[in-house]
């Protein structure tokens with residue numbers, strides 16, 4: 141077997157000897173070129189995120205970095221756990237690589253024997269009384285390929301530029317470990333502004349009822365984003381500060397409920413962390429927040445008809461009439477929420 145070579149496997153050889161090769165087989169990647177990463181923290185949810193290629197940022201603000209981008213180490217974007225890159229390997233990828241190596245080795249061996257049989261048969265004298273023929277069945281099995289799907293939320297870290305994918309929301313960049321909460325929030329705002337544009341286009345086709353409905357949904361989304369981001373921040377901080385037996389009770393469904401839809405109730409929860417993120421707002425901004433949260437209630441639960449509670453706030457509408465939803469007001473509301481999100485990121 142002196143002329144034997146693992147043709148396929150040797151392409152991935154990075155070291156070792158012919159008998160004991162050291163291979164570096166690339167991980168299966170998604171259509172956008174990202175690889176799966178799996179958080180080693182068993183208490184983390186949802187654990188799966190995707191990582192794109194390292195970027196070379198034009199300007200790097202080192203004050204925001206936890207580690208130099210592209211170097212050893214990964215941060216879980218959801219729970220913030222730091223560990224070596226290998227700790228974040230996805231089990232399915234290891235299995236896929238093992239499967240590939242088995243396939244490649246078996247095909248390489250088969251190719252060798254098929255060639256050997258051909259050479260042997262060719263070397264046999266013709267026309268003799270006895271003829272010997274070697275018959276090796278060629279292996280035509282397909283190369284095993286693992287499919288990896290992209291997640292819906294794909295973005296790039298605003299600090300190091302690393303591209304990554306998560307489920308909807310995350311707190312940190314997996315590469316430089318920097319705080320990325322507001323990067324996700326910016327993406328939400330982008331989507332909300334696109335809905336406003338859509339509502340304006342629909343209004344031009346004289347379908348004002350549909351336009352109003354789309355604006356209502358955009359408005360509702362601002363409240364949903366506001367609530368979700370606070371919940372994610374709050375859960376992270378409680379887990380970070382309190383021991384597990386205490387924190388589990390503090391972040392369960394009953395303890396949080398929909399309190400983050402209400403400024404006073406949210407404030408009470410923040411007291412457990414000795415924080416007051418709403419202090420960044422002026423009194424007018426606080427009133428604006430309260431009005432918009434009430435408005436969301438009637439849009440979401442009362443077909444946009446003002447009820448007594450809504451009429452009692454500083455609103456213009458009488459009970460039983462539809463509330464006014466203006467594009468500029470939604471943008472202004474989103475900007476105010478952004479101030480709070482920026483503050484949450486600072487406090488992380």
Ligand SMILES: [Zn+2]
Nearest residue numbers: 297300313316
């Ligand atoms: Zn980064």
